[in-house]
Amino acid sequence: MNASRASKLAFVSALCLAFAPGLTAQEPWAKIPIPPLPAFHPQEPKRIALPNGMVIFLQEDHELPTIDGVARVRGGSRSEPDAKAGLVSLYSEVWRTSGTKTQTGDQLDDYLEIRAAKVETGASEDSTTVSLSCLKQDFNDVFKIFDEILRAPEFRDEKLDLAKRQAFDAISRRNDEISDIAHREAIKLAYGPKNPYARTPEYATVAAVTRQDLMDWHQNYVHPNNIIIGIVGDFDSAQMEATLRKAFRDWQKGPPSKAPELHFEPAKPGYYLIKKEDVNQSNVRLVGLGTTRNSPDYYPIEVFNEVFTGGFASRLTQSLRTAQGLAYSVGGGIGTRFDHPGAEQFALGTKSSTSIEAIQGLYAQIDELSTKPITNDELTRAKDSILNAFVFNFDTPDKVLRERMAYEFYGYPPDFLERYRAGIEKVTTADVARIIPKYVHKDRLAVLVVGNPADFDKPLSSLGPVKEIDITIPPPPPQMGEAASPAGKQP
Amino acid sequence: MSRALKLVTVVLVFATFCSAQDLASFEQRVTVKTQPNGLTALVCRRPDSAPVFSFFTNVDVGSVQDPMGKTGLAHMFEHMAFKGTDKIGTKNYAAEKVALQKVEEAYAAYIHERDKHVGRHEQKLKQLQAAWQQTVKEAQQYVIPNQFGEIIERNGGEGMNAFTAGDQTAYFYSFPVNRLELWGYLESERYSHPVFREFYKERDVVVEERRMRTDSNPIGRLLEQFVAEAFAAHPYHRPGVGYMSDLNSFSATDAQNFFNTYYIPSNMVVAVVGDVNPAQTMSVIEKYFGALPSRDKPDERTTNEPPQNAERRVILTEASQPVYLEGYHRPDYRDKDDAVYDALADLLSEGRTSRLYRGLVRDKKIASEAEGGTGYPGVKYPHIFYFFALPMPGHKPEEVGDAIHVEIDRLKKEDITDEELKMVKTRAKANLIRSLDSNEGLAQNLAVYQTLYGDWRELFRSVDRINAVTKADIRRVANQVFVPTNRTVGVIENAPAANGGAQ
Numbered sequence: 002m003n004a005s006r007a008s009k010l011a012f013v014s015a016l017c018l019a020f021a022p023g024l025t026a027q028e029p030w031a032k033i034p035i036p037p038l039p040a041f042h043p044q045e046p047k048r049i050a051l052p053n054g055m056v057i058f059l060q061e062d063h064e065l066p067t068i069d070g071v072a073r074v075r076g077g078s079r080s081e082p083d084a085k086a087g088l089v090s091l092y093s094e095v096w097r098t099s100g101t102k103t104q105t106g107d108q109l110d111d112y113l114e115i116r117a118a119k120v121e122t123g124a125s126e127d128s129t130t131v132s133l134s135c136l137k138q139d140f141n142d143v144f145k146i147f148d149e150i151l152r153a154p155e156f157r158d159e160k161l162d163l164a165k166r167q168a169f170d171a172i173s174r175r176n177d178e179i180s181d182i183a184h185r186e187a188i189k190l191a192y193g194p195k196n197p198y199a200r201t202p203e204y205a206t207v208a209a210v211t212r213q214d215l216m217d218w219h220q221n222y223v224h225p226n227n228i229i230i231g232i233v234g235d236f237d238s239a240q241m242e243a244t245l246r247k248a249f250r251d252w253q254k255g256p257p258s259k260a261p262e263l264h265f266e267p268a269k270p271g272y273y274l275i276k277k278e279d280v281n282q283s284n285v286r287l288v289g290l291g292t293t294r295n296s297p298d299y300y301p302i303e304v305f306n307e308v309f310t311g312g313f314a315s316r317l318t319q320s321l322r323t324a325q326g327l328a329y330s331v332g333g334g335i336g337t338r339f340d341h342p343g344a345e346q347f348a349l350g351t352k353s354s355t356s357i358e359a360i361q362g363l364y365a366q367i368d369e370l371s372t373k374p375i376t377n378d379e380l381t382r383a384k385d386s387i388l389n390a391f392v393f394n395f396d397t398p399d400k401v402l403r404e405r406m407a408y409e410f411y412g413y414p415p416d417f418l419e420r421y422r423a424g425i426e427k428v429t430t431a432d433v434a435r436i437i438p439k440y441v442h443k444d445r446l447a448v449l450v451v452g453n454p455a456d457f458d459k460p461l462s463s464l465g466p467v468k469e470i471d472i473t474i475p476p477p478p479p480q481m482g483e484a485a486s487p488a489g490k491q492p
Numbered sequence: 493m494s495r496a497l498k499l500v501t502v503v504l505v506f507a508t509f510c511s512a513q514d515l516a517s518f519e520q521r522v523t524v525k526t527q528p529n530g531l532t533a534l535v536c537r538r539p540d541s542a543p544v545f546s547f548f549t550n551v552d553v554g555s556v557q558d559p560m561g562k563t564g565l566a567h568m569f570e571h572m573a574f575k576g577t578d579k580i581g582t583k584n585y586a587a588e589k590v591a592l593q594k595v596e597e598a599y600a601a602y603i604h605e606r607d608k609h610v611g612r613h614e615q616k617l618k619q620l621q622a623a624w625q626q627t628v629k630e631a632q633q634y635v636i637p638n639q640f641g642e643i644i645e646r647n648g649g650e651g652m653n654a655f656t657a658g659d660q661t662a663y664f665y666s667f668p669v670n671r672l673e674l675w676g677y678l679e680s681e682r683y684s685h686p687v688f689r690e691f692y693k694e695r696d697v698v699v700e701e702r703r704m705r706t707d708s709n710p711i712g713r714l715l716e717q718f719v720a721e722a723f724a725a726h727p728y729h730r731p732g733v734g735y736m737s738d739l740n741s742f743s744a745t746d747a748q749n750f751f752n753t754y755y756i757p758s759n760m761v762v763a764v765v766g767d768v769n770p771a772q773t774m775s776v777i778e779k780y781f782g783a784l785p786s787r788d789k790p791d792e793r794t795t796n797e798p799p800q801n802a803e804r805r806v807i808l809t810e811a812s813q814p815v816y817l818e819g820y821h822r823p824d825y826r827d828k829d830d831a832v833y834d835a836l837a838d839l840l841s842e843g844r845t846s847r848l849y850r851g852l853v854r855d856k857k858i859a860s861e862a863e864g865g866t867g868y869p870g871v872k873y874p875h876i877f878y879f880f881a882l883p884m885p886g887h888k889p890e891e892v893g894d895a896i897h898v899e900i901d902r903l904k905k906e907d908i909t910d911e912e913l914k915m916v917k918t919r920a921k922a923n924l925i926r927s928l929d930s931n932e933g934l935a936q937n938l939a940v941y942q943t944l945y946g947d948w949r950e951l952f953r954s955v956d957r958i959n960a961v962t963k964a965d966i967r968r969v970a971n972q973v974f975v976p977t978n979r980t981v982g983v984i985e986n987a988p989a990a991n992g993g994a995q
Contacts, residue, residue, distance in 0.1 A: 029579055030643060030677055038670045039543045039767075064540055065925055098844070107854075110844040114915045117922035119843075136922055163857060166884055170813075170860035173885050177812035179708055279811050280708035282700065312652075313574070313641025323637050326696030329704055350704050382646050389648025392668055396542035397930070 043395040046231070046402050047238050048409075051246065053254050054226025058405055059241050060233040062398040066137040068234035069399070071130050072151060073410060075258035076222035079126040079197035085209050087168055087202030092215045093124030094164040096131075099157040101149040106160060109146060118143045120150060126198055127260070127340070128410070129222070137235045148248055151223060156215040168207045169477070175201070176472055179277055183284035183348070183451045186275060186470060190288045190447045191344035193266035198341070204477035224255025231406045233399050265290055265342055268447040272467045275451040283356040283452030284348070287363055289445055291336035291343035295413070298439070299337055300424035301432040306334035307383035308375055308433070309366075309441075310347065314382060316366055317347065327351045327359050335440045339411035345440060353456035360448060360464065367443050375433045387425050394418055515952040522938065522948060523770040529786040530758030533777045534938045534948060536765040538931065545766025546651075546666040546931035549679060550939040552761075553754035554659045555732035556794060556873065562742045564698065564734015565750045567656040571694050572747055573663060574641055574654075577685040580678075581639040585687070588634035592689065595631050596745050598624035599692070603741065628692060635689055644678065647671050651932065658728055658870030660943065666932060669767050673776050679762070680780035683755055691744035699740075702733045710812040710984055717806045718982035719869055722819055722876055726797040728869050756787040763939035763948075765931045797821065797874055804980045815984040816859075816889040818896065819876035820973050822866065825944060831957035832969045833866045833877055838916045839908060839966070840864035840879075840899070845915060848881070851899050858887040858895060871944070876980075877973065889983045903970040907963040920958040924951070 046060035078089040097120065100106035113120060118135035120143060131150050135143040176182055189199040232241060267290045292298055310317050310332045321327045328349040336343025347367075351359040395401045395418065408417050450461055461467050523535045555566045578585045602620040605612060644652050644665060652665035663682075667675050706712040716731050723729030733739075762781065764773050800821055822833060840847050841863040844854070848862035862881035869875065881892045927933050941951040 030674060033674045033677055035647075035674065036670045038668050041543050043542065062540075064538075065929055067922075067925060067929075107844075111911070114843050114845040115911060115918065117915070117918040136925070163854065166857055167853075167860045170882065170884050174813045174882070177710055180704075279710070280703075282703035282708045312645045313638040314645060319637055322697055323690065323693065326693040327700070329697050329701035350700060350708075352700065352703060382642065385646040386648070389646065389668060390650050392542060392544055392648070393650040393666065396544050 038392070041392065043401045044398060046233075046398075046405055047242070048405075049242055049245075051225065051249060053249065053252055054224075055249055055252070056229045056409055057242070057245055058229070058231040058402055058409070059236075059238045060231070060398045060402040061236065061238055062233055063235050066235050067135065068137055068140050068232065068236055069132070069134045070147070070230065070232035070234075071132040071406075072147070072228050072230045073406065074129045074131075074223055075127070075227040075410075076218075077125050077127040077129060079263065080258075080261050081197070083195070083200070084206060085214060086200050086206040088210045088214055088218065089124045089129065090202065091161065091164050091168060091207065091210050092218050093122045093129050094167070095156055095160045095215055096129070096154055096219070097122040097150060098160040098164065099155055101146075102153045102155050103149065105157070113143065113146065116142065120146045122150065140236070144244070144248070151228075152252065154219060156212050156219075158212055161210075161212055161215065165207055165210070168202060169204060172202065172204055172207070172474060176277075176474065179280050179282070179284050179451050180350075182275060182277065182472060183286055183449065186273075186451070186472065187286045187288045187346055187348075187449050188344055190268040190273060190449055191265075191290055191346070193264065193268070196263060196265060197261070198263075203475050204481065205475070208478060208481050221256070222258055224257075225249060225252045226254045227258045229406055229409055231402050233402050260340070263341060270445055270447055272461050272465050273447055273449045273470055274454065274461050274467050275449070275470050275472055276454060277451055278453050278455075280353070280453055281456070282350050282352055283359075283450055283457070284350050285356060285359050285363070285452075286333070286346050286348040286449045287360075287367075287443075287446040288449055289345040289440065289447070291338075291345040291440065293342060294337045294339055296337070298436045300421075300428050301436045302335045302337060302440070303387065303425060304380065304383045304428045305375070305433050305436060305441075307386055308379045309370075310334045311383065311386065316369070317349075317363075320366055321349060321359065321362050325362060327355055327362060335436075339407065339413065345446075347446075353453050354458050356450060356452055356457045357459045357461065357463065360450070364443050367441055370437050370441060375430050375437075377430060380428070380430050380433065384425060384428065388422065391422055515949060518949075518952070521770075523774060524942070524948065525774055527757065527778060527782050529782060529784055530756065531781050531784060532761045532942055533774060533781065534761065534763040534942060535768060535770045535773045535777075536763070536934060536938060537768055537770055538766055538934075541767040541931065543669040543767050544650075544666055544931065545669050545672065545675075545764055545768050546935045547664060547675065547679065547762060547764045548932075548935035548939040549663040550761045550763075550936075550943045551661045551663075551755060552659075552759040552943050553661055554657050554870065554872075555730065555734075556658050556727045556870065557750075557754055557792070558727065558730065558734070559746075559750070561738060562746055562750075563730045563738045564702075564732070565738075565742055565746060566661055566754075567732055567734065568695065568698060568742070569747050569751050569755075570654050570656045570661050570663075571698060572686060572688050572691065572751075573682050574638075575689050575691075575694070576636075576640040576687055577681045578687055579685070580643065580681065581636050581687065581689065583634045583636060585634075588631060588687070588689065591627065591631035591634060592687070592744070595624070595627040595692075596743060598627040599743050600745075603743070607741075631689065637690070640678070640682065643674075647674060656732055658732060659872040660870075660940070662936070662939075664932065664935065666766075672768065672773060676776040676780035680784065683760070684784050686751060688744040688747055691747065695739060695742075698733070699736070702731075702736065702739065705733060706731065710808070710810050711815060713810075714806075714808055714815060714817065714982050714984050717808060718817055718819070718980065719876075721804045721806045721982070722821070722980035723797055724800075725795040726873060727794055728797075728873065728875065732869075752787075753790045756789065757781070757784045758786070758789060760784075761939045761942045763935040763942070765935040765938065794873065800980075801977050803976050805983070806981070807983045807985060809987045810984050812984060812986065813885075814883045814889045814986050815982075816881045816883060816892045816896075817878060817982040818893065819868065819878040819980050819982075820975075820978045821874060822877045822973055823874050825867075825871040829965065829969050831954070832961050832965045834920075834954075835916045835958055835961045836877070836903075836966060836969065837865045838919060839912055842915075842919060845912075847899050847902075848879070848896070852881055852892065852895050856895055858884055859892050860884050862892075862896070889985065893981065900970065900974045904967060904974070906967075908966055913961075913963060916961070917959050920955050924955050 046058040049057040081088040098106040116139040120133045123130045133147045192199040328351045331349040333346040333348045335345045526532045558565045602624045605617045648668050650666040654663040852859040852862040859881040864879045866877045879896045883892045938948045942948045
């Protein structure tokens with residue numbers, strides 16, 4: 002249409018109108034003009050590399066008088082020993098609740114809450130974080146705490162004890178809800194039960210963690226060359242840069258964090274059953290292994306996911322929810338992550354008496370991928386959905402900052418988002434057809450059913466040999482006593 | 493005298509906020525207009541927004557309005573609002589309309605026979621059911637399934653969803669700003685020309701939603717029993733998702749009648765927030781929503797919950813770990829003490845300085861989590877102020893209940909500290925500022941406050957009301973409301989699975 006469009010985004014919108022199937026002149030909504038989207042160049046954060054290896058991103062946003070920040074430290078639960086599974090989670094809790102050399106965690110709570118400010122710590126499989134959030138006028142006060150938590154924490158036994166009790170409580174409750182069970186066990190099937198992304202803390206492994214372990218973890222990982230900091234909000238970048246340089250300039254480099262070697266061993270295809278008697282709905286998941294975002298399969302996978310499971314118009318929603326009324330929640334996809342394979346899952350919740358019917362329904366949809374290949378219409382719809390919503394990846398300064406930090410952390414190019422758009426635009430039906438047999442084939446997927454088999458429409462074994470998974474929680478070691486004894490006897 | 497008072501108020505407002513987020517700044521940027529048909533529209537321009545906008549349609553109807561015997565109908569309509577219109581989602585509406593009429597006639601005949609107390613003819617029932625299902629099949633041939641959602645998705649709609657609560661039904665998503673007029677068309681059509689197609693399949697979907705949220709979830713089961721016990725007469729005692737028997741009974745005609753009664757323009761507030769031109773946006777809204785027919789307000793009388801004069805208890809014995817919940821009746825949100833309840837909820841629950849965290853989690857170590865809150869299951873009618881805690885392994889629900897009562901007694905007998913009061917007030921201000929940082933959140937807040945108070949400015953004034961709360965108010969309200977005869981207790985007690993199955 003108009004060649005002088007200000008941005009690629011607008012060009013994409015025009016494409017959608019030109020190629021959208023079935024949008025004929027009779028359809029009133031197709032007659033509504035869609036003007037070009039105004040040019041939009043999101044503000045990039047300023048990147049600062051300190052001589053000690055710390056990388057800082059500053060993103061000004063003056064709309065509200067607040068400042069938010071996060072320090073992401075390399076090294077997370079995937080690096081903890083098996084026998085101490087739960088260590089990093091305990092560390093990340095006690096890191097903040099224990100406080101610093103000069104103030105206890107309780108004193109910090111009082112100090113921060115009276116300013117409506119937060120400094121919190123957290124953890125994931127590959128990193129730990131310290132975050133701050135405050136009104137602009139309190140930044141100096143709050144940053145001081147943030148800095149002390151990073152560099153001068155004090156790990157106190159009483160807070161480790163409390164964190165352990167809370168961890169025991171979480172273990173005791175982990176089989177209470179069917180969706181928690183299904184989620185946890187599906188990851189075990191996708192990655193293998195020993196993979197650190199699938200591993201779950203047990204009473205014994207939590208009990209084994211000592212204060213010294215927390216101190217050692219801190220000593221081994223929290224070094225400036227392992228840290229990326231991002232700050233967003235109502236500040237002047239030059240001034241903020243000076244503050245941070247001054248604060249961190251005397252912090253010496255330490256040994257770099259090394260990513261552990263990981264093994265991904267998906268379960269053998271077949272049927273896996275977990276019995277849960279207090280439900281009238283089964284949670285059904287077809288599970289396999291996905292890939293990484295730097296794989297050449299990534300863009301076809303994104304388009305495939307949109308066609309197969311993405312939203313109202315997707316094949317799974319159209320068939321299993323809308324046409325058959327078998328499920329309220331249905332979805333999933335081929336998972337992708339930055340530095341390790343994502344898990345692949347196609348999941349739904351269906352009444353006990355249609356559990357087998359629902360598995361067959363999922364199978365039928367998978368089979369149809371060969372008998373009714375993805376059409377040009379479906380491809381266009383999927384690309385329209387992704388590309389027209391593309392602006393929502395960077396519509397706030399905070400989102401732009403988070404994206405940039407993630408690319409830095411995982412060693413992806415800073416313009417990865419732009420490459421993503423270009424990558425999606427290029428995907429063809431042939432590309433999608435190429436990746437399907439590689440990832441989505443019923444002979445390659447494990448089938449997990451969590452539910453009450455007494456009420457199933459047919460035995461699960463009518464589909465093939467069934468392996469029953471025992472999710473009984475291993476009891477606490479006897480010497481742990483009262484702190485870990487859950488209500489009721491564990492079988 | 494009154495002039496002086498006014499001045500003081502103005503100064504206070506300015507002292508409370510800085511420039512970009514104060515009421516005065518929003519006065520400049522928010523346009524509000526009630527259409528001749530009664531629908532209220534709000535438009536808020538955000539100066540530095542990306543070229544996107546969010547909207548929130550808030551309808552002043554919820555599951556409280558579900559007719560007896562037809563619980564779940566408000567929620568069911570919410571699902572039908574994604575099924576399209578007489579132009580969207582159909583291959584031939586004229587034929588489809590006739591076919592849908594036949595579905596309703598066949599369904600009515602089937603239900604009539606099914607629900608006979610005496611003289612039900614089983615053979616006839618089977619035939620009627622088959623005949624009904626045949627009409628469903630015939631109507632289906634005209635459907636383009638999910639076309640409404642598909643148009644939104646492929647135009648870049650983000651976060652498309654809806655929810656039904658006791659007091660409200662809401663619809664929302666975000667769009668690139670060049671889809672403003674398309675949005676006006678789509679959002680108004682779903683209320684001006686809804687078509688109740690694929691109703692009975694969608695009812696099955698809702699039944700699965702009930703199984704997921706309530707039947708197969710121990711806390712879901714507890715909450716359903718808890719509200720049934722806490723409210724004897726007011727409709728808050730019924731599940732918003734509906735009882736199973738009602739979900740297997742009500743018809744598309746019932747949903748249509750519900751829609752006709754309650755989805756009237758004067759029950760609707762639409763807020764649009766983002767990189768939008770207020771005048772242009774208002775004219776889009778006028779053009780599309782202006783056509784919604786104005787109708788009389790329905791009779792919305794409900795039974796007032798009578799005073800409770802004895803403690804009530806529900807105890808569920810489950811294979812899952814223990815849970816403790818208790819609640820006290822309080823007046824609706826228009827009560828003069830509304831801000832005192834908000835202050836209490838904050839004091840009890842917010843962060844690691846909160847009373848319940850310090851008392852039950854940090855010091856006694858008998859709960860892994862503990863919180864108190866208000867607004868359950870809604871705010872429009874007298875409702876519940878609740879206390880909720882998860883007992884730590886080895887501790888019983890009663891022990892947690894006793895510890896909660898110790899905290900309540902402290903509130904009744906001792907003033908809270910100056911620091912605590914300051915924390916509550918500072919957090920209220922900071923939370924308001926933080927709530928202004930997204931198009932989605934702001935659209936929701938503006939629409940909800942406009943609906944509840946008839947004035948979006950109450951969003952800002954709510955902070956002033958919390959700022960006026962005194963220590964004496966906290967003690968007075970605690971003494972008035974947190975009394976045993978006004979209490980309902982809900983407990984999950986653990987019993988291992990009978991045959992040693994997975995716990």
